[in-house]
Amino acid sequence: MERKDYERLRWRCIRRALLELDITLTRFLDNGFDKLNDEEQQAFVELADMEDYDLWDLINGKAEIDDPRLAPVVALLRKS
Amino acid sequence: MSIPVLKFDAVIVGAGGAGLRSAIQLSEAGLKTAVLSKVFPTRSHTVAAQGGVAASLGNSEEDHWTWHMYDTVKGSDWLGDQDAIEFMCKKANEVVVELEHYGMPFDRTDDGKIYQRPFGGHMSNFGEKPVRRSCAAADRTGHAMLHAMYQRNVKANTQFFVEWMALDLIRDEEGHVLGVTAMEMETGQVVIFHARATIFATGGAGRIFYSSTNAFINTGDGLGMAARAGIPLEDMEFWQFHPTGVAGAGVLITEGVRGEGGILRNSSKERFMERYAPNAKDLASRDVVSRAMATEIKEGRGCGVNKDYVLLDITHLDPATIMKRLPGIHEIGLQFAGVDCLKEPLPVVPTCHYQMGGIPTHYSGRVVMPQGGDMNAVVPGFYAGGECACASVHGANRLGTNSLLDLLVFGKSAGDSAVEDLKAGRAHRELPKDVADKTLARISALDNRKGGANVHETRLAMQRTMQDHAGVFRFGDMLKQGVEKILEVEKAARQLEIKDKSQAWNTARTEALEMENLIEVAKATMISAEARKESRGAHVRDDAPDSAEFPNGRNDKEWLKHTLFSPVDNSISYKPVNMQPLTVEAVALKTRSY
Numbered sequence: 001m002e003r004k005d006y007e008r009l010r011w012r013c014i015r016r017a018l019l020e021l022d023i024t025l026t027r028f029l030d031n032g033f034d035k036l037n038d039e040e041q042q043a044f045v046e047l048a049d050m051e052d053y054d055l056w057d058l059i060n061g062k063a064e065i066d067d068p069r070l071a072p073v074v075a076l077l078r079k080s
Numbered sequence: 081m082s083i084p085v086l087k088f089d090a091v092i093v094g095a096g097g098a099g100l101r102s103a104i105q106l107s108e109a110g111l112k113t114a115v116l117s118k119v120f121p122t123r124s125h126t127v128a129a130q131g132g133v134a135a136s137l138g139n140s141e142e143d144h145w146t147w148h149m150y151d152t153v154k155g156s157d158w159l160g161d162q163d164a165i166e167f168m169c170k171k172a173n174e175v176v177v178e179l180e181h182y183g184m185p186f187d188r189t190d191d192g193k194i195y196q197r198p199f200g201g202h203m204s205n206f207g208e209k210p211v212r213r214s215c216a217a218a219d220r221t222g223h224a225m226l227h228a229m230y231q232r233n234v235k236a237n238t239q240f241f242v243e244w245m246a247l248d249l250i251r252d253e254e255g256h257v258l259g260v261t262a263m264e265m266e267t268g269q270v271v272i273f274h275a276r277a278t279i280f281a282t283g284g285a286g287r288i289f290y291s292s293t294n295a296f297i298n299t300g301d302g303l304g305m306a307a308r309a310g311i312p313l314e315d316m317e318f319w320q321f322h323p324t325g326v327a328g329a330g331v332l333i334t335e336g337v338r339g340e341g342g343i344l345r346n347s348s349k350e351r352f353m354e355r356y357a358p359n360a361k362d363l364a365s366r367d368v369v370s371r372a373m374a375t376e377i378k379e380g381r382g383c384g385v386n387k388d389y390v391l392l393d394i395t396h397l398d399p400a401t402i403m404k405r406l407p408g409i410h411e412i413g414l415q416f417a418g419v420d421c422l423k424e425p426l427p428v429v430p431t432c433h434y435q436m437g438g439i440p441t442h443y444s445g446r447v448v449m450p451q452g453g454d455m456n457a458v459v460p461g462f463y464a465g466g467e468c469a470c471a472s473v474h475g476a477n478r479l480g481t482n483s484l485l486d487l488l489v490f491g492k493s494a495g496d497s498a499v500e501d502l503k504a505g506r507a508h509r510e511l512p513k514d515v516a517d518k519t520l521a522r523i524s525a526l527d528n529r530k531g532g533a534n535v536h537e538t539r540l541a542m543q544r545t546m547q548d549h550a551g552v553f554r555f556g557d558m559l560k561q562g563v564e565k566i567l568e569v570e571k572a573a574r575q576l577e578i579k580d581k582s583q584a585w586n587t588a589r590t591e592a593l594e595m596e597n598l599i600e601v602a603k604a605t606m607i608s609a610e611a612r613k614e615s616r617g618a619h620v621r622d623d624a625p626d627s628a629e630f631p632n633g634r635n636d637k638e639w640l641k642h643t644l645f646s647p648v649d650n651s652i653s654y655k656p657v658n659m660q661p662l663t664v665e666a667v668a669l670k671t672r673s674y
Binding site: 003004007008010011012014015016017018019020022023024026051052053060061 | 118119122123124125126127128220223243265266292293294295296297329330331408411415416582584585586587590
């Protein structure tokens with residue numbers, strides 16, 4: 001991912017509406033993101049674009065997602 | 081260097097609840113209105129407000145705005161201005177119904193009215209018995225509110241500048257406010273927003289504390305900008321804390337955990353609440369529990385390497401009960417403390433939640449400051465609403481669900497006042513020749529400085545200093561040391577260095593600019609807290625205890641007054657509390673007890 005795209009993504013992860021997401025997404029960017037392949041990174045970008053409560057419900061297990069592209073990244077976020 | 085100038089009738093900084101509410105008034109009045117936001121509007125921290133919004137609609141049972149006013153004055157420990165409180169409580173029904181008309185999906189009663197639920201501190205008949213006053217949209221009230229208001233703004237042609245950070249307030253020699261300088265994050269370009277009216281709705285600054293429930297975005301940008309422009313900050317010693325946030329993270333642990341049998345323990349595993357509240361123990365009131373926790377930590381009985389938290393133990397409870405009655409607590413422990421709470425206790429610490437003080441405003445939303453003998457002289461062209469402003473309706477402590485009401489009422493009122501002033505003929509004033517010099521100098525210093533202070537380390541030093549020295553329970557000696565320490569941190573914050581020198585999407589630079597705002601708030605808080613030698617509302621001092629002469633440690637003879645911190649010379653002055661409501665009798669002073 002190009003620097004500019006990464007930094008834009010970073011800003012959109014470290015300044016969320018919910019503290020829970022600030023912490024979880026920042027941690028994931030620092031520790032898991034660069035291990036993802038291109039497709040997974042794109043899936044993460046899509047997830048980061050979601051509304052805060054919808055994304056948080058996915059991460060804390062209150063909601064499930066059946067999209068085969070996004071589900072594996074959600075699983076990683078749950079473990080992060 | 082030539083800087084682009086964008087001309088608007090009004091520029092609003094912040095697109096949370098207060099900013100969006102202000103913008104509706106301005107845009108619907110046909111004024112060209114810009115709203116600047118560091119993030120997409122519906123990602124503002126207003127989203128996190130779950131409790132509801134207070135309004136004495138009386139849909140479920142009899143209620144009256146004067147009862148709401150009484151609860152608010154009492155909640156404020158009589159430090160709230162009673163004219164502003166009357167204004168807010170009286171306006172509550174109007175702003176809630178308006179919101180309903182904007183499409184806000186409030187919960188409904190069977191007969192289609194807005195459903196109202198009970199909330200702590202909401203009482204009928206001047207403190208007699210609980211009343212259902214909180215209007216909510218499930219547990220997503222703030223979120224639903226932002227969506228409804230954002231759509232209304234789109235319809236009204238408000239122009240949004242998303243992922244822009246306002247940097248400095250522009251004031252001319254006569255003190256008029258003429259707009260802001262701001263940076264587009266995508267390009268790093270600095271632009272002047274030249275406006276006839278400038279409205280701050282930048283939210284709180286809860287990130288000054290190490291443990292905070294606030295999202296990372298709450299860096300007090302409006303307060304920092306106001307302070308750099310020489311505008312004082314009011315009542316900054318008053319911050320609302322919650323007793324149990326996850327240590328190191330700030331994520332809230334519901335008080336229901338103690339209700340279900342959770343026990344607080346110190347480093348020697350002692351159930352310390354038995355000493356502080358022999359009867360109620362861990363179920364004592366929020367204030368008592370927070371103070372006990374802070375005392376344990378201060379006296380060296382905290383846990384962990386830094387001995388800076390205590391433990392909340394539920395390992396003795398039946399796991400099935402925990403999973404059933406306290407949904408989410410297991411995940412919170414795993415995610416934010418790395419602890420399986422079924423097997424190990426959770427690390428917890430009193431956690432900052434809400435800022436009562438802020439930029440001093442009249443209830444009309446106009447910013448005021450002392451000038452030539454007038455303690456409340458209007459700063460022409462400048463308005464503020466929501467958590468960044470101090471009207472002051474929350475005084476020394478905020479009544480639950482009055483935060484969303486504050487941003488609706490004072491967001492609207494700031495917008496209305498701006499419309500009124502602009503229609504009365506307020507024109508664009510000439511920009512000073514050095515309009516952006518200070519902003520550019522700050523950015524240039526960040527881009528060029530070598531051997532300066534690290535942003536992350538400086539922020540951490542500030543947060544630890546605030547947590548240790550000006551936390552939920554305050555000690556005279558610690559506050560004195562805290563003032564010295566925060567002034568040391570300030571020196572570092574004035575000498576920040578960043579490694580990334582890029583123009584586009586330079587998040588390191590943005591965080592450094594935020595840090596320059598945070599330190600203004602931290603300093604104002606510490607110095608104001610050290611100066612106030614009484615206990616009142618959320619400001620509780622060990623050396624101002626409960627006594628016959630001063631119940632709860634509150635000393636009305638000397639301290640029934642607002643603090644004004646001057647950022648120019650770090651000095652403190654005071655102004656009287658307005659005890660005179662607009663149309664009704666004053667709520668007379670009495671001891672605050674629940």
